Amino acid sequence: MNQSHKKILWGLAGTIMGFWSIKLGGRVLLNKSSDKFIKILTSDQYEENIWEMIPTIMRSNPLVVMETNLRAQSGTLINRPFGSPKKFPSLNSLMFNCAQLRDLPTPLETPVDTSVVIGKEAKKPFKINLPLMVSAMAYGEALSADAKWSLAKGASQAQTAICSGEGPFLLSEWEAADTYIYMYNRGDWNQEKESRILKNCAAVEIQFGQGALGGTGHVFSAREIDRRLRKDFNFPKGKDAITHSRQSHVQHQGQLPEFVEYLKKISDGIPVGVKIAAGKWLEEDIDIACHSGVDYIVLDGAEAATKGSPPILADDFCVPTIYAVSRGAEQLYKTGFNKRVSLIASGKISTPGDALKAIALGADACYMGTVALFAIVHLQAEHAIPFEPPTQLIWYDGKYADKFNKKQGAKYLANFFASCKEELEAGIRSLGKTTLREVNRSDLFSLDESIGKGLGLPMAYESCHKKP
Structure with missing residues (x-):
């Protein structure tokens, strides 16, 4: 050696x-x-x-302790992202029937129709390929331009729709979207572009409220508005972006019919909808909207998410999505407005199963928000994890926003929607049906007694055999 x-x-x-x-x-x-x-x-x-x-x-619980410390530190209103962690009564407690002998399942080779028409009797209704749409998420106040482009492009590739959200109008998002729903928000921006926007979109959605915030307003401080965003808002330096509690055109309910008619006229007949948080008096809110001539209603349940909301509004206000959809659909059916007015469910619709259950309860389509964000970050999340959350890739001011690949994001979202469509088709076949429109409440039963009683559905432990 x-x-x-x-x-x-x-x-x-x-x-x-x-x-x-x-x-x-x-x-x-x-x-x-x-x-x-x-x-x-x-x-x-x-x-x-x-x-x-x-x-x-x-x-208490760890969340209460943490938020107590945040309140003690700041002495101001705190805003929690992504809604409430509270366990509300949910769609998870519902189950579907499976056709076998009494009802035969649909043959595998039989085509299944998952398409949906929104604004059934509008002059220019729009059709989407599946009952899942990208919900309203604001540019600037929340998401970056690249993130919004990804959501719009991915939705287009899946032949479905995206709602703009309450931020300033983003041209690149509009160009990427085949079916673009413009949110008529409660702020004082986009006004100079209003006529041109409305003539070049698939629908307009009047914002009255949302599940995580109710109908309250909020302020986007001028300190957070950089030069580029100020240009998009068309604001002078130092001006706050204020989302008011009320629509400037609707200071009382009697003004809504005139406003709806104005929007239909200026847009040449695209569907006009309203977005409302599902409250205790949701039936009356629905009646007011329907009698005002709207073509669709978005019901946002208590589980809805947002960039940030006061915990009290996220945790302690509004009706959970499962009850909101059921009550809303029943009210439309009782009054006969279901023939003309489409119902869109919103608020923690996270899976194809959630969506199909909401449709069985009477919704025509569903909005998806948080899960769409999960989809576009997908493998790109490694740029932020483990030291930052994946949202730092897609927030307007995110630390890793420059590392987000918008084309990959769009591809991931399109894949997500394509997968969801196949799952919906499998579920519809398992019910022995061939179209989304055939799915209804009779296909459901409940695992939870309070939900079963509240929705008028049979329990899993009960025999559903009809007596002679």
Whole structure:
């Protein structure tokens, strides 16, 4: 063995001995430290014991403790992103029938129609290839231009629609979208472009409220509006972007019919809809909207998300989506407006199963928001994780917004919608049906008694055999 080989062996032996010395020494140190900690933990009285925090947090919950600290630190209104973590009664408690012998399943080779028409009796109704659309998410106030482009392009590739959201009009999003729904928001921007926009979109959606915020307004501070965004808002330096609590054109309900008629006239007959948070008096809100001549209604349930909302509004206001959709559809049916007015469900519609259940309860289509964002970041999330959340890729002011690939994002969203369409087709076939329009409440039963009673559905443990 030559000298160089001996040096290598001695070096390797030294490395191994050093590793084991550190490991054994570390174990001894860790053992002593843990022994001391356990002794303190099991002998200190509660008033000075660190364990006191555990039952205190369990009595509340970690979220309450954290938000208490945020309120104590800021002394101002806090805004929590992505809605409420509260466990509301949900679509998860509903199950579908499966056709086998009494009702035969649809043959695999039989085509299934998942298309939807919105604005059934409007002069210019629009048709989409599946009952899933990208919900309203604001450019600038929330998402970057590239993220909005991805959502629009992905929706177009899937032959479905996207709603603009309440931010300033974004030309690149409009150009990427085949079916573009313009949100007539409660702010004072886009006004100079209003006529041109309305003549070149598929529908216009009047914003009255949303599930995570109710009908409240909010302020986007001038300090957060950079030069590019100020140009898009067409605002002078120092002006806040204010979303008012009320529509400037509708200061009382009697003004809504005139406003709806104005929008239909200026847009040459595209569907005009309203977006409302589902409240206690949702039936009356629906009646007012229908008698005003709207072509569709978006019901946003309590589970809805947003860039940021006061926890009290996200946690403690509005009707959960499952009840909102059921009550809304029943009201349209009772009054006969279901023949003319389309119903769009919104608020934590996350899967094809959620969507099909909402449609069975009476919705014509569904909006998807948060999951569409999950889809466009997909494998790109690695740019932000583990030190930042994936949303830092898609927020307007996100730390990694420059790393977001908008073309990949669009592809991922299109794939997501294509997958959802195939799942919907599989579900419809399993019911023994061939079109989305055939799916109804009779296909459902409940796992939860309060939901079963509230929706008038049979329970899983009950026999559904009809008595002679």
